[in-house]
Amino acid sequence: MSEEVKILVLVADDNEGIRDTTAAILRGAGYAVTEASDGQAALDELSQHDFNVVLLDVRMPRRDGISVVETLRPEPPPPVIVMVSAYDFDTELRKHLDQRVFRYMKKPVPPKELIEAVGQAAAS
Amino acid sequence: MRPFSALATFIVAALVVVSFGFLRHDLGIQERSLLQSDDDQLALVLNQVFTGLGSSLTSLDQVMAATNDSPTLFQSESKSIVLNPGASAALTRTVAGQTTVLLAAGPSLTVGQALSGDLAQTVASAGPALSSTKVLSIGDKKFLGLTAGTVPGTAVLSLIPITPSKPSAGGPGPYSQLNFSLYASRTADPAQLIGGTFGLKPLPGVVVHSFTKVGNRQWLVEASAKHSLVGGASTATPWIILVAGLLIALMIGLTSEILSRRRAYAERIADERTVELTIAQAALVRRERLSAVGEMATVIGHELRNPLGAAINLLFLARNKLSGHDDPELNGYLDRLERETNRAASLCEDLTAYMREREAVLIPVDLATVVAEVLESTPPPEGIAVTLGNLGVDLHADRAQLTQMITNLVLNAYQAMPEGGSVHIESARVDGFVEIAVQDSGEGIDPGEADRLLEPFFTTKAVGTGLGLAIVKRFADAHNGTVSIENGSSGGARFSIRLPAKTDEAAP
Numbered sequence: 001m002s003e004e005v006k007i008l009v010l011v012a013d014d015n016e017g018i019r020d021t022t023a024a025i026l027r028g029a030g031y032a033v034t035e036a037s038d039g040q041a042a043l044d045e046l047s048q049h050d051f052n053v054v055l056l057d058v059r060m061p062r063r064d065g066i067s068v069v070e071t072l073r074p075e076p077p078p079p080v081i082v083m084v085s086a087y088d089f090d091t092e093l094r095k096h097l098d099q100r101v102f103r104y105m106k107k108p109v110p111p112k113e114l115i116e117a118v119g120q121a122a123a124s
Numbered sequence: 125m126r127p128f129s130a131l132a133t134f135i136v137a138a139l140v141v142v143s144f145g146f147l148r149h150d151l152g153i154q155e156r157s158l159l160q161s162d163d164d165q166l167a168l169v170l171n172q173v174f175t176g177l178g179s180s181l182t183s184l185d186q187v188m189a190a191t192n193d194s195p196t197l198f199q200s201e202s203k204s205i206v207l208n209p210g211a212s213a214a215l216t217r218t219v220a221g222q223t224t225v226l227l228a229a230g231p232s233l234t235v236g237q238a239l240s241g242d243l244a245q246t247v248a249s250a251g252p253a254l255s256s257t258k259v260l261s262i263g264d265k266k267f268l269g270l271t272a273g274t275v276p277g278t279a280v281l282s283l284i285p286i287t288p289s290k291p292s293a294g295g296p297g298p299y300s301q302l303n304f305s306l307y308a309s310r311t312a313d314p315a316q317l318i319g320g321t322f323g324l325k326p327l328p329g330v331v332v333h334s335f336t337k338v339g340n341r342q343w344l345v346e347a348s349a350k351h352s353l354v355g356g357a358s359t360a361t362p363w364i365i366l367v368a369g370l371l372i373a374l375m376i377g378l379t380s381e382i383l384s385r386r387r388a389y390a391e392r393i394a395d396e397r398t399v400e401l402t403i404a405q406a407a408l409v410r411r412e413r414l415s416a417v418g419e420m421a422t423v424i425g426h427e428l429r430n431p432l433g434a435a436i437n438l439l440f441l442a443r444n445k446l447s448g449h450d451d452p453e454l455n456g457y458l459d460r461l462e463r464e465t466n467r468a469a470s471l472c473e474d475l476t477a478y479m480r481e482r483e484a485v486l487i488p489v490d491l492a493t494v495v496a497e498v499l500e501s502t503p504p505p506e507g508i509a510v511t512l513g514n515l516g517v518d519l520h521a522d523r524a525q526l527t528q529m530i531t532n533l534v535l536n537a538y539q540a541m542p543e544g545g546s547v548h549i550e551s552a553r554v555d556g557f558v559e560i561a562v563q564d565s566g567e568g569i570d571p572g573e574a575d576r577l578l579e580p581f582f583t584t585k586a587v588g589t590g591l592g593l594a595i596v597k598r599f600a601d602a603h604n605g606t607v608s609i610e611n612g613s614s615g616g617a618r619f620s621i622r623l624p625a626k627t628d629e630a631a632p
Contacts, residue, residue: 017434024441086429088476108433108469111440 006032007122008049010079012042012065013057018107022055022114029115031122039063043071051079053121058085066093069100080121084109125377126384133377140369147362152330154354159302160332163347166299167336170306170345174270174338178254180205181272181280188215188227189275198227202280206230210285216271217278218248232267232283243281246339247271250279255339259286259308259316268308268318270338288317289324301351303327307344310335320346418479425475432469439465467589474591477528478580484522484602488626491515491551491560494523498530507544510534517551517558520626525599532592533562533619540566540617557605557622564618568611577609596621 009031013019016037023033034049036042040062042054056065063071065083072078081100083089086107094104102121105113125133184201191197193215202213212230216223216239223244225237239247246257250271257269266286273279305320305327307313314324322328327348334345352359439462446454492515504510519526530549537547545565552559569577569584576582578597583590593607596619600607605623612618 015430015434018430018437021434021437021441025437028441028444086426088480107429108436111437 006030007053008051008079009033009118009122010036010042010045010049010051010054012036012039012045012054012060012068013084014038014060015057018057025111025114026118029118031118039065039068042068046072046079050076053118054079054081055118056081056083058083058087058089066097069097072100080124082117082121125381129377129380129384132380133373136373136376137370140366140373143369144362144366147365151354151358151362154358155349155352156330156332158353159330159347159349160334162299162302162349162353163304163332163334163345166302166304166347167334167345169299170343171336171338174254174256174336177205177270177282178252178272178339181254181270181282182252182274185215185273185275185278185280188280189278193226195227199229202229205280205282208284212283214281214283215278216247216281219277221248223247226278230283232262232285233281243269243283247279247281250281251339253339256308256341256343259288259318286318288319290319291321291323292319293321299347301349301353302347303329303350304348305344305346307346308338308341310342310344312344312346318343421475422479425472425479428468428472432465432472435465436462436469471589471591474589474595478591478595478598484525484599486520486522486603486626489519489521489523489526491517491519491526494527495530495549498527498534502531502534502538504547505538508538508541509546511546511548513548513550515549515551517553518626519551519558519623521603521623522599525602529596529599529621530560530562532596533621536592536619537562537564537566537617540564545616553625554622556625558625559620559622561618561620563612563616565614565616568615569609569617571611574609578607593619 007030009026011019011023011026011033012035013022014037019035019037023035026033031053034045034051036045039060042056042060043063045051046054046068056068058065065085069081069083072081078100080102083097083101083104084107085104088106089104094101102124103117105117109117184198184205187201188194188198198213198215206213206229210231212228212232214225214229214233214237215227217226223239225233225235225239228235228237238244241260242257243260246255246269249255250273252272252274254270254272256271257267260267260269266288268284268286269281270284271279271281303321305312305322306318307316308318309316317324320327327346329348331346331348334347335342336345337343439458443458446458492512495512495515499510534547534549541547541564547565548563550561550563552561573582573584577584578593580594581590582594597607600621600623603623605621608620608622610618610620
């Protein structure tokens with residue numbers, strides 16, 4: 001097995017069904033995936049590892065996805081963020097998060113689109 | 125008029141009429157009683173007059189006997205018994221049934237004249253009390269004979285001419301209020317009428333009878349009142365009661381009517397208010413329930429996305445795991461599972477779109493661009509060709525809602541043609557509206573169901589959520605527009621959205 005440097009992806013979602021299936025799909029696509037079950041856990045992971053891409057659910061206990069984005073410091077460069085939600089992303093929110101979010105995706109996200117989006121995020 | 129008011133009026137009026145009748149009857153009895161009393165008194169007065177006259181005749185008879193029938197004395201004394209200028213007096217003697225005149229004064233009797241008939245009989249039987257003859261007709265004149273005498277064989281006779289056909293002035297003194305007729309008989313025999321206020325004519329009004337005794341005869345005294353004897357006020361009383369009573373009855377009826385109408389009006393108003401309140405309350409409850417249902421639908425629409433997402437992911441993982449195996453039956457199951465799961469996801473999408481309360485934000489929109497985007501995101505399936513007509517209209521619309529509406533119409537057209545066909549999209553300006561029409565070449569619609577097609581969850585297709593057209597309707601409503609469905613002239617269904625065109629006048 002070659003020691004290829006894998007792309008690190010953090011999947012933060014409080015819904016276990018979504019979280020572990022999404023992680024499984026991304027692992028199947030060749031990514032190294034870590035899971036976080038809420039916003040605070042995601043921040044903890046982010047402080048310990050340098051992730052390339054973060055899939056971030058908006059509504060989560062303890063700390064929501066928006067708060068997580070707001071907490072990230074610009075230096076060193078933070079991971080590329082893909083926001084996921086079962087709710088609409090309204091214009092105000094998009095304006096607020098501005099350049100800090102790479103893409104917004106609405107649940108349920110078709111697996112092919114998920115892989116494609118993560119691929120594009122990793123390449124950006 | 126209401127039955128109660130009519131009944132009240134009727135009862136009071138009936139009581140008044142009965143009272144009126146009773147009073148009138150009572151007055152009639154009183155009147156008659158007074159009249160009878162007056163007539164009786166009149167008869168009595170007449171009786172006294174005749175008694176007095178009888179005494180005069182008897183006295184003269186005695187004087188003549190005492191003076192040996194002096195003619196000179198008779199001429200002077202008889203003046204007291206001649207009652208009127210045309211009257212005559214005589215001293216008679218009856219011998220062997222033959223009565224002759226001994227002495228005479230006045231125009232109708234002559235000395236030596238033999239009397240006959242009733243006159244002779246009456247004179248022959250004369251006693252101390254006055255006797256009278258019947259009414260006698262001598263020539264064309266009528267007379268009444270009065271006679272008395274105490275000396276045997278002689279009597280004094282007074283023969284008085286009468287004109288019964290000529291009405292007399294009226295009753296004496298206190299009886300001036302009476303009409304009367306005096307008959308020399310017990311019955312009202314016109315031939316025996318002595319005189320009266322109406323001559324030979326019958327007396328008017330209520331007539332009472334009384335009798336006065338003249339010798340051995342009874343004379344009839346008939347009387348009626350010239351004016352009411354009980355008095356004007358008493359006569360007027362029943363009429364006053366009748367008129368006043370009927371007015372009161374009418375007022376009672378009217379008052380009752382007005383009160384009952386007011387009450388009925390108040391009750392009707394109260395009923396109407398109650399109905400309005402009930403309706404308003406029911407509408408409020410319904411609105412609240414719908415609002416609660418809508419909220420719940422929105423929550424469900426969102427919350428189902430997680431399990432559906434998990435299911436879609438698991439399906440993907442399962443397919444990857446099975447990629448080495450070639451099992452057509454299992455693949456068929458998975459295909460169906462994927463379709464059904466995707467359909468559930470679409471339902472969530474449509475449900476939240478349908479429930480979303482959002483005003484249409486109108487901006488100028490290039491319809492051709494929107495249609496191109498729609499066709500890019502929802503490309504026609506194999507076997508369906510899309511053609512575009514004129515899309516170059518000036519349009520102000522909510523871009524997201526317009527995109528959703530056209531997407532739903534295009535999807536609806538695709539689903540209507542599982543065997544393939546064509547879809548034509550075009551626009552035009554019609555009656556101040558911009559019309560965007562999507563025409564398919566499917567089987568068309570049942571015109572009876574056209575309106576129902578726009579209701580949520582009403583669907584005639586095996587695919588689709590039943591919300592697509594309802595969303596189109598809802599968004600069109602948000603634009604103050606309309607949606608209409610009809611069958612196209614060349615077959616297939618034609619769905620058209622009409623949105624208000626931006627008025628040129630509004631532009632600066």
